Amino acid sequence: MKQTISLFLITFLISISLSAQNTYVFLGSYNRDKTAASILVYQLDTVKGKLTQVTSVKNLINPSFLTVSPNGKYVYACTDSKTPNAGSVSSFEFNPQNKTLTFLNKQPSGGENPVYVSVHKSGKWLVNGNYTEGSVSVYPLLENGKIDSIAQNFQYQDGSVNKERQTRSHIHSTIFSPQYDYLFLPDLGADKIRCYQFDATQKQPLTATETPFTKTDPESGPRHLSFHPNQKFAYCIEEMSGTISAYGYENGILQKIQKVNTHPDTLTEGFESSDIHISPDGKFLYATNRGKENNIAIFTIDEKGLLANIGYQSTLGKHPRIFAIDETGKFLIASNVLTGNVVVFKRNLKTGLLKKTGKEVQLENVSCVQIKKI
Template sequence: MKKTILLLLVLLCFQVVNSQNSYVFFGSYTTNKSDEGIYVYQLDTNTGKLNKITSISNISNPSYLTLSNNGEFVYACTESKTPNAGSVSSFKFDPKNKSLTFISSQKTNGENPVYLSLDHTEKWLIDANYTGSSLSVFPLAKNGIINPIVQHLPFTEGSINPERQKSSHIHSIFFSPDNDYIVAPDLGADKIRIFPFDSNKKEPVNIQNERFTKTTPGSGPRHFVFHPNKKWGYAIEEIAGAISAYNTKNGKFNLIERTKIESKSLSADFGSAEILISPDGKFLYVSNRGIENNISIYSIKKDGSLKSVATESTLGNHPRNFAIDPSGKFLIVANMNSGNIIVFKRNTKTGLLDKVSELGLKNISCVKIKNI
């Protein structure tokens, strides 16, 4: 009897998992506000092909997206690269009716928002403003409405690169696995800024107790990723083209190693962009723009250090962003300047990539994948 019940539970779980559909959300830079800006496609998890579900227009430069845990709400950086402007907006996705509808928008008090993240309780949204460098903190309602800003944290100091680092440039924002602190790579100041975070407070970011990890001068830290084991973190340095690996215990970052990405160019400005880890924690991927236009693949060793595996072309120009689906089976990269999206199938044993499909879309700057 017990064996029968156990078998039925296993079959039920299998059916629930397989009843989910895999959706891919694309954000873009719109040349005209009336153009489509956010797209939703369904990923065929057998063939890797993308089929359009819906899109939305009349929104200016929805350049970066983040999704609620259940995929119901889409939050976007909007009015990016718009002079004297900057906002965050929310949308409701209904897979049953194949619709994406606008909900709300708030000004960020900072120009050129480039990244935003939800805390693990989904009560707070924080965005990073690149130009005029700052973080903006917004409380969220359960219906996806973004409430007015409650904290705005500006930064000023720069670093040694006269062209790229005259002042601070916060490029992204991440919540720690325990939700107790936030991590904000500052490309302009060569710092990874760290703030205590308390989701139960009216002003959740503890400004007074900021700490930071200094990166190599001129390196330009851009994005960050935590390992699934919650012990390690990795920063991609855009200008230098390097990956710094850290032990991240209790919000204190201790360098494990710094790995320089192999390059075809002697350019001082490398153009590295996104950094992600496969769901099983075995492989790390980095996209590189400029003359490179590739993805560097590394295996992650038992001590958190990296071993180079391969470099794969993204088959396009300017891979600003990519995403790995929750199963780890596919990696989807957006080549923004060449207007093509490539779906790669991942070899989960070797980490290598094989193209399985391609889609043409203009100015795509962000890719997110969610099973719903």
């Protein structure tokens, strides 16, 4: 009898703990109007897909990309993006109980036009990529969530073959390996995926590797990188060629195994690929196309890591720059910059296909969406 009561009590407490967790959606925008909200937080109804606004912040210029700390307490943003002779990274404290997002501090980005920030799993390091000047900056994070001054900054000069878009390096994302022991930097300007070892115990965590970069095809323009949950494969979306390169992965080394179009083979121009993510179960890959298409390409992933296209889903707006999949894999949320609308899609867990659900959210020049269960 006592064992039955104890089991019931444990189950009850676990259910309370799980119900106390909520899923939040964080939106950023290219917003030069300091009087308007530029970062907004919504709560996601994980049954109906409805978004309910929780809080917002103003007095920011162009928070183009956001990331949330592993513990969900802090939000980090690329700020002053697309601003000549400027660029910064900013930190905020998120309190879901009080429904507040409070500015903490900011630091120079170490290069013009910051476009991507990542937090190490330890919560002690922030990495930022600067597009225009082609650089990466590494910052210690303080216990109160504030960003300390730059610990390391690397600038790159080399470009590639396209004389209009690749005259110099353009770092487009900063991606940690599955074990957080390597950092990968897709470089659109140089047609390279740069790589460093990352040791979180050191004051300067980035060190050179024996293989400092993986060369991509000329004029491909590598943009974002996503690792498979099994940690054996990685996928890089290439903006300029509208393609995805699939790689086998081990200990900081990428070995190319496949290249596929993100768009129908009949389309020969007007594509502009942007973001890429894999479903939590590792069965499906999603990639966004801007330009003429404005859709999400859907692929299956087989046991060898190879991709097969199974369809396309309109994002119901123009210029889907960033999208995100929630931790359960039930929902995919897309942000359309030019139409300023955020659309929630429900994922069919068996087929991988998408269906719009709930009501759209409007945010002028919405640039980024992140989802976090807290």
